[in-house]
Amino acid sequence: MIDTVHDIQLAYRQLLKAFAFPGTINTLLENKGDMGFPCEMGPAVLTLAMILLDGEVSACFFGYDDDSLSCLRHLTYLRFAEPAEADFLFFGPVCQDTARQALAVAKTGTLEDPHLGATALISCPRILRTAKSSDVFDSDYISLNGPGIEKDKQKLALLGAHESLWWINERNRLCREFPLGVDIILHDTEMNVLAIPRSCGLSFYPEHKE
Amino acid sequence: MAYVAVRGGKEAIEASIERLKFLRLRDNKSLDVGDIRAGMRALISQVMSEASMYSPDLAALAIKQAEGSPEEAVFILRAYRSTIPRLHYSIELNTLNMDVERRISAAFKDIPEGQILGASTDYTHRLLDFELLEENAAAINDWLCEYDRDYANPEPKKNIPKVIDYLREQGLIREMPFNMEEPKDVTMNAISFPTCRSERLQILTRGQTGAVTALGYASLRGFGGGALHPTVGELRVGSMEIHIPDPLGNDTQKAENEDSYYIGSIEITEVETLIPVSVGKGRGKAEVEFELGYGICFGQNETKAIAMSLLDQNLETGDERYPTHSEEFVLLHIDSVEATGFISHLKLPHYVTFQAKLDSLRKVKSGENS
Numbered sequence: 001m002i003d004t005v006h007d008i009q010l011a012y013r014q015l016l017k018a019f020a021f022p023g024t025i026n027t028l029l030e031n032k033g034d035m036g037f038p039c040e041m042g043p044a045v046l047t048l049a050m051i052l053l054d055g056e057v058s059a060c061f062f063g064y065d066d067d068s069l070s071c072l073r074h075l076t077y078l079r080f081a082e083p084a085e086a087d088f089l090f091f092g093p094v095c096q097d098t099a100r101q102a103l104a105v106a107k108t109g110t111l112e113d114p115h116l117g118a119t120a121l122i123s124c125p126r127i128l129r130t131a132k133s134s135d136v137f138d139s140d141y142i143s144l145n146g147p148g149i150e151k152d153k154q155k156l157a158l159l160g161a162h163e164s165l166w167w168i169n170e171r172n173r174l175c176r177e178f179p180l181g182v183d184i185i186l187h188d189t190e191m192n193v194l195a196i197p198r199s200c201g202l203s204f205y206p207e208h209k210e
Numbered sequence: 211m212a213y214v215a216v217r218g219g220k221e222a223i224e225a226s227i228e229r230l231k232f233l234r235l236r237d238n239k240s241l242d243v244g245d246i247r248a249g250m251r252a253l254i255s256q257v258m259s260e261a262s263m264y265s266p267d268l269a270a271l272a273i274k275q276a277e278g279s280p281e282e283a284v285f286i287l288r289a290y291r292s293t294i295p296r297l298h299y300s301i302e303l304n305t306l307n308m309d310v311e312r313r314i315s316a317a318f319k320d321i322p323e324g325q326i327l328g329a330s331t332d333y334t335h336r337l338l339d340f341e342l343l344e345e346n347a348a349a350i351n352d353w354l355c356e357y358d359r360d361y362a363n364p365e366p367k368k369n370i371p372k373v374i375d376y377l378r379e380q381g382l383i384r385e386m387p388f389n390m391e392e393p394k395d396v397t398m399n400a401i402s403f404p405t406c407r408s409e410r411l412q413i414l415t416r417g418q419t420g421a422v423t424a425l426g427y428a429s430l431r432g433f434g435g436g437a438l439h440p441t442v443g444e445l446r447v448g449s450m451e452i453h454i455p456d457p458l459g460n461d462t463q464k465a466e467n468e469d470s471y472y473i474g475s476i477e478i479t480e481v482e483t484l485i486p487v488s489v490g491k492g493r494g495k496a497e498v499e500f501e502l503g504y505g506i507c508f509g510q511n512e513t514k515a516i517a518m519s520l521l522d523q524n525l526e527t528g529d530e531r532y533p534t535h536s537e538e539f540v541l542l543h544i545d546s547v548e549a550t551g552f553i554s555h556l557k558l559p560h561y562v563t564f565q566a567k568l569d570s571l572r573k574v575k576s577g578e579n580s
Contacts, residue, residue: 054295055457056398077297077457 001033002043004050012051018185018195023149023156025127028191039071044187045090046072048121052088053078062099063092063123089120096166103170106182114179117198121185122167126159127192140165146200156194158186168204171196234277246270255477255509256280260546261287262397262416264476264508281418281550288547298454301470305480305506310367310448312510317377317441317484323370328447330512373444374482374502383484383500403537410525410541414518415507417544425534425544426517434524434534438486440503447510449475479512481505483519487527501526 002008011028018026028047039046041064049072053059058081061069072078083089083102091099109117128139139157158165167184175181181198196202234240247254247270257269261284269287276282312328315321327333377383393408401409414422428434456469483503488496505518521540529535543549 055297056295074458 002029002031002035002047004035007031008047008050011047015048015051015185015193015195018193019183019197021148022146022195022197022200023144023154025129025156025192025194028187028193037071037075039068039075040065041068041072041092042123042189044189044191044193045092045121045123047191048185048187048193049076049078049090052119055079057087058085059088059090060086060102061090061092062102063094064090087118089118091120091122091167093123100166100170103167103174103182106174108174108177108180108182111180114181117180117182119183119185120167120171121187124158124186124188126190127186127188127194128157128159130155130157141205142168143203143205144196144200149200165204168202172202174198175200175202241274243267243270243274246273252510253278253280255511256419256514257283257287259508259511259514260284260416260418261291262508263287263291281546284418284546285550298457298473300473301453301455303450303452305446305450305478306370306372307368308370308446308448308450308478308480309475310370310446311477312447313367313370313444314446315373315442315444317373317443321373321444322376323367326367326370329510367448370446372482377443377484377500383502401541405537405541407522407526410537411504411506411518411522413541413545414505414521416546417514417518418546418549419511419514421544421546421549422514422521423517425540426520429520429524429532429534433532434520435527435529435532438488438498440483440485440520440523442516443482443484443502445479445481445512445516447477447479447512449477451475477509479505479507479510479515481512481515481519483516483523485520485523 007029014026014028018024028044034043035046035050037046041049045064049059053072053076055077058079060081060083069080073080081087084105084107086106089102089106091103103120106118106120107116109115139159141155141157143155145154171182171184175198178199183198184196186194186196247266250270250273253273254266254269257273257280258264258266260280261269261272263269268290269283272283272286272290273280275286310326310328312330313323313326315325319325374383378385389407391406391408393412394406396409396412401413405413430440452473452475453470454473456471459469481504483505484500485503486498487501489499491497501523503519503521503523505515505520505522507515507518521534524532524534525537525540527535528537533539
């Protein structure tokens with residue numbers, strides 16, 4: 001069972017580490033139990049929501065059921081907002097067009113206050129350093145470069161994400177004028193997270209196996 | 211790399227912290243937080259007000275930890291404040307609903323519901339009371355019984371009309387429209403000039419008591435253009451109930467304050483000061499009009515609240531000729547943590563910057579000699 005105070009604090013440190021070292025895969029919690037809440041969002045999303053959301057911020061969700069969202073609101077007092085207003089955008093397994101349209105209007109901050117840019121949290125079946133040819137899922141590679149990224153850690157495999165790479169072009173468009181942009185957190189079912197801050201260059205190689 | 215010069219000294223620093231603890235405890239006595247809470251009402255009020263955090267228990271603890279230094283206690287409490295989440299926003303208060311403990315007016319002797327002196331040091335002789343050296347539990351108990359007999363169960367005093375409203379009804383001060391703008395929060399966003407009134411009032415109310423009082427005094431002595439004597443229209447001290455809207459309610463329910471919850475009471479001091487200003491009426495004629503200055507703070511902090519009301523009016527006027535009308539001069543210098551923090555940083559190692567200054571001085575000197 002995940003403790004909502006101490007475990008969330010540990011997970012928070014992992015998330016900070018993910019942003020400090022973009023391109024590294026960090027596991028939010030080794031303990032993958034549930035939190036005991038009637039919230040069917042998966043442990044990774046729930047953990048991230050407990051870390052990031054409170055009554056001071058707003059969020060919008062795509063691909064999650066209403067009961068889970070209502071439960072999340074009870075837990076965090078979060079405010080729901082339209083995509084163009086939201087501080088956090090959560091994308092579950094969703095219709096790509098709706099998701100792309102929502103991400104397209106996300107806040108990128110202002111030159112005076114770039115920190116007002118939104119953060120998008122995108123689910124992905126599995127994040128790995130390298131995919132094996134034996135993997136049953138499709139695998140796509142993304143490549144990161146920029147500050148904080150070591151040369152040998154630029155490449156990452158997103159398994160089963162073939163359908164969910166919809167966000168890459170939109171993200172690159174939003175981040176073209178640094179320091180404006182959106183930050184991305186990819187999370188998978190194994191509680192792994194990968195942070196892609198707006199300072200990163202990002203490109204992808206679809207359907208590539210080593 | 212940049213701070214190589216201040217590396218080391220870890221053991222000395224640890225020993226210094228131990229020494230600090232030793233000085234607090236060396237008489238083999240320790241102040242009980244309950245005693246501080248019970249006997250240091252004024253200091254607790256001051257610390258809560260400057261720290262922008264209402265919690266008498268935590269303020270008492272901070273005072274114990276800081277060995278009674280208000281600046282240190284405020285620093286500790288502000289630091290603690292920054293670590294706790296903000297869960298709710300209260301419904302706005304109307305001080306007409308205050309449960310009044312003390313309420314006086316310097317403008318009128320006979321005010322509706324009368325002057326309520328409450329508890330104040332204003333009417334004491336300020337002679338050092340040596341009898342307090344002998345105070346013991348039995349004597350306290352006897353005195354409390356006597357007090358209970360003489361002043362049993364005073365009725366709560368609510369809905370006491372405001373002196374200012376009386377003057378408004380008479381048309382002696384201007385009727386002002388309600389400002390329903392969402393207040394900006396100076397603890398969430400740094401201020402930029404010019405500020406709005408909500409920001410000014412927040413910075414004034416969390417200002418260092420001594421600094422706010424000093425600038426208020428300077429304003430009276432002519433550095434605020436205050437040639438005319440202001441009058442305290444009303445000063446009230448009492449407790450206010452705090453309610454929060456249902457955090458899961460929708461916006462309409464929140465706006466109508468349906469399903470609100472009572473979460474506790476806070477003691478506050480509120481002051482409305484009448485400040486005469488000379489208004490030119492043409493042809494060399496001038497008329498005196500009253501402007502209103504507003505002061506409010508946590509706890510019973512009367513001097514600070516009055517000084518705040520003077521500075522509020524000064525900053526509203528914003529006459530460039532006077533220092534206490536300058537937003538930057540007042541607002542950026544009265545915060546306890548900012549002011550004491552900046553002054554204190556001067557004792558931190560500046561080895562590298564100072565060496566650089568010495569180097570350039572040596573160069574100049576050697577140039578002079580050759």
